[in-house]
Amino acid sequence: xxxxxxxxxxPQDFYTLTKVTSDKELILRLRDQKQKSAAFEExxxxxxxxxxxxxxxxxxxxxxxxDVLQNTFMKAWAGIDSFREESQIGTWLYRIAANExxxxxxHKRQEISLDAESSHLLTLHCADTNIMDGEELEVxxxxxxxTLPPKQRQVFTMKYFQExxxxxxxxxxxxxxxxxKASYHHAVEKITNFFHxxx
Amino acid sequence: xxxxxxxxxxxxxxxxxxxHYDVPQGYFDQLPxxxxxxxxxxxxxxxxxSTLRLSWTKAVAAACLAVPFAVGILLYQSRTxxxxxxxxxxLSENEYNEAMEVAGIDNSVIEAYLIENYHDDxxx
Numbered sequence: 468x469x470x471x472x473x474x475x476x477x478p479q480d481f482y483t484l485t486k487v488t489s490d491k492e493l494i495l496r497l498r499d500q501k502q503k504s505a506a507f508e509e510x511x512x513x514x515x516x517x518x519x520x521x522x523x524x525x526x527x528x529x530x531x532x533x534d535v536l537q538n539t540f541m542k543a544w545a546g547i548d549s550f551r552e553e554s555q556i557g558t559w560l561y562r563i564a565a566n567e568x569x570x571x572x573x574h575k576r577q578e579i580s581l582d583a584e585s586s587h588l589l590t591l592h593c594a595d596t597n598i599m600d601g602e603e604l605e606v607x608x609x610x611x612x613x614t615l616p617p618k619q620r621q622v623f624t625m626k627y628f629q630e631x632x633x634x635x636x637x638x639x640x641x642x643x644x645x646x647x648k649a650s651y652h653h654a655v656e657k658i659t660n661f662f663h664x665x666x
Numbered sequence: 667x668x669x670x671x672x673x674x675x676x677x678x679x680x681x682x683x684x685x686h687y688d689v690p691q692g693y694f695d696q697l698p699x700x701x702x703x704x705x706x707x708x709x710x711x712x713x714x715x716s717t718l719r720l721s722w723t724k725a726v727a728a729a730c731l732a733v734p735f736a737v738g739i740l741l742y743q744s745r746t747x748x749x750x751x752x753x754x755x756x757l758s759e760n761e762y763n764e765a766m767e768v769a770g771i772d773n774s775v776i777e778a779y780l781i782e783n784y785h786d787d788x789x790x
């Protein structure tokens with residue numbers, strides 16, 4: 468087992484690491500049917516680790532993150548011809564990954580009761596993740612995040628771990644800045660309540 | 667950092683260190699080829715756009731079926747109305763013929779019929 472390399476979740480890194488020119492070139496190659504497959508494979512290589520971290524923040528385990536990441540790229544392949552370049556390709560991929568993660572968690576919640584799912588996720592998440600050298604407070608925070616509804620979890624992890632601005636989140640999630648702020652503060656209140664219950 | 671400090675940090679929209687996730691060795695080396703293999707075998711899933719197009723296609727097909735059906739109903743109705751008018755016409759003809767037949771009856775026969783069946787009490 469190796470640690471996921473590179474990206475630490477900083478949005479500035481997310482956008483600056485990807486050169487706009489190489490994005491443009493890649494899109495041109497994706498539009499060419501002869502080069503499409505090779506260009507798409509390159510796109511996967513370019514974004515896989517960043518998307519993996521975002522998805523893993525949401526779903527918890529490697530197995531689930533792997534499923535959701537693959538589905539994200541499958542959806543991207545299906546929609547690449549209709550990508551209108553209104554946003555950067557990274558933002559577009561991020562949006563697909565966010566939707567796939569929320570969809571995954573929603574289905575999972577329907578399948579398993581909330582309590583059972585939470586304990587299931589927590590066990591796997593904590594066992595599978597080397598968080599802050601196992602510091603109790605960080606582990607408790609991860610446990611608290613796991614109890615959040617999917618959309619609040621998305622907003623919280625983007626804000627807290629990836630230091631994303633609300634405007635950037637708004638582009639990706641298609642939600643207003645006001646609604647995102649409200650969602651973040653609801654999440655913080657739930658985390659606070661979780662902490663109080665634990666003590 | 668204490669629990670209270672962390673809560674205060676969160677309320678002030680502070681950020682935290684992203685967890686380091688472990689992945690199986692070689693995972694990111696193999697993922698692109700796994701994705702491409704899935705695309706080759708499964709094909710692309712239907713995107714929302716194609717679903718939307720499909721639903722439009724269904725709507726157009728339904729309209730295509732509905733239009734002849736509606737025209738058929740209108741034709742049937744108009745035809746029924748024609749039949750009804752023709753029936754009315756036929757009825758009028760019958761009545762006319764009946765009237766003509768009545769007109770041809772001898773007056774004495776009519777008078778006898780009236781005497782037998784009609785009594786005017788006012789004359790009494």
